[in-house]
Amino acid sequence: MTMPTGESGRPASLTVVNVLSAGRSGSTVLATLLGQFRGAFYAGELQPLWGPAWLPDELCSCGQPVLRCPIWGSVLKDVLGDEVGAAILRLRRLRDRTARARHVLLPRCFAGRAQEAAEFLAATARLYLAIQRATGCRVIVDTSKWPSYSVVAGRIAELDWRVVHLVRDPRAVAFSWGRPKRWKNAQGEQVVRLPPHQAAYYWLVQNGLIEAFRSRFAHYARVRYEDFAAEPQAVLSSLLDFIGVSAEPVSLEMLTQARERHILGANPDRFTTGAIAVRPDDEWRQRMSRAARWAVTAITWPLMRRYGYLG
Secondary structure, X not given: OEOOOOOOOOOOOEEEEEEEOOOOOOHHHHXXXXXXXXXXXXXXXXXXXXXXXXXXXXXXXXXXXXXXOXXXXXXXXXXXXXXXXXXXXXXXXXXXXXXXXXXXHOHHHHHHHHHHHHHHHHHHHHHHHHHHHHHOOOEEEEOOOOHHHHHHHOOOOOEEEEEEEEEOOHXXXXXXXXXXXXXXEOOEEEEEOOOHHHHHHHHHHHHHHHHHOHHHOOOEEXXXXXXXXXXXXXXXHHHHHHHOOOOOOOOHHHHOOOOOOOOEOOOHHXXXXXXXXXXXXXXXXXXXXXXXXXXXXXXXXXXXXXXXOOO
16 A cells, blocks of 8 residues: 655545545445444445436435435535536536546646635535535545545635555456446436456556556555455554544444445445445456456556566
């Protein structure tokens, strides 16, 4: 695990842990376990809240439509008011005009949008602080996937923003994307799959952007999913130190036990009601075709080597 790269030194009333990763890297499992500790709350993926036609149809992991969930209904009314549709459209426009990769990489080209950026940051701060009020938590775990959003939200003075970069062997990720998973919302279900080359490209771009923005994160740690699956208790203990949380020793059995959660927008596994399974999931080693392995490796080898997946 790679430990913090810097300290911001600014006062903050709330810690946000952004678990950044490519999809199917195990972030839902890791974040769910972090959210089991006293004083922590795993919110899910918050950046997509302002996505197209997303919020009204989304289900909380408790099974309720998000606007009727006892936690999220209160939070979103606090943040959005009564005109939910108009507020979402406004925040989506602000996000897309101020929090994409190009805005982080080329800030001088978008200097004229400073007022919009300030408005988006203020709304984002209200969201996290409303979650804190509704849940009483001291730490929010967020698995939003945009590295640029993490850079932008990390500027909010009220938040102590910490990035956990979770990586997983891209061959395992590509194999997982080949398995059909059913994404549920209030309108029904949708099956999502990706072929190996697309999954590999997405893995490379996502992790490449996180690496490109790494120096912009005040607090950064990297974790390999394989290390987490092999020694979950040790990795969780190290992450709690990184986050700055003093927690009483808790057994892995207690952390993985079933309980009601209120998770938005993450992997469909968030609807699982039983105990949390932490396992290596090495099925790809036996079932992934040689051609698919070579394709994934050819696309992703520079970062595979960096993360210790080659040689």
